Amino acid sequence: MVDVGLLVLRVVLGVIFAAHGAQKLFGSFNGPGLKGTAGFHEQLGIRPPFAMAVLAGLAEFVGGSWSR
Numbered sequence: 642m643v644d645v646g647l648l649v650l651r652v653v654l655g656v657i658f659a660a661h662g663a664q665k666l667f668g669s670f671n672g673p674g675l676k677g678t679a680g681f682h683e684q685l686g687i688r689p690p691f692a693m694a695v696l697a698g699l700a701e702f703v704g705g706s707w708s709r
Contacts, residue, residue, distance in 0.1 A: 655705045662702025665694065 664672025673681065675694050682690035682697075 655707075658701050658705025660705070662698050662700070662705055665698035666702055 660670060663669040664674075665678045666675060668674030668677075675691065675698065678694035678698060679691040682693050687693050
């Protein structure tokens with residue numbers, strides 16, 4: 642039963658991470674997209690903002706997809 646619980650938890654968290662990455666990369670689910678995410682990174686002083694937005698979005702999207 643523990644294995645089933647861990648599987649469900651892993652799938653749910655994977656979907657959440659993938660969806661959050663899709664918001665950052667593609668603007669899915671009313672997300673900011675790359676332009677908005679890069680603007681937010683620029684406000685935080687993260688340099689270079691666009692490249693870091695791409696990396697953050699990819700890490701969440703791909704990481705969430707691989708966890709399933």
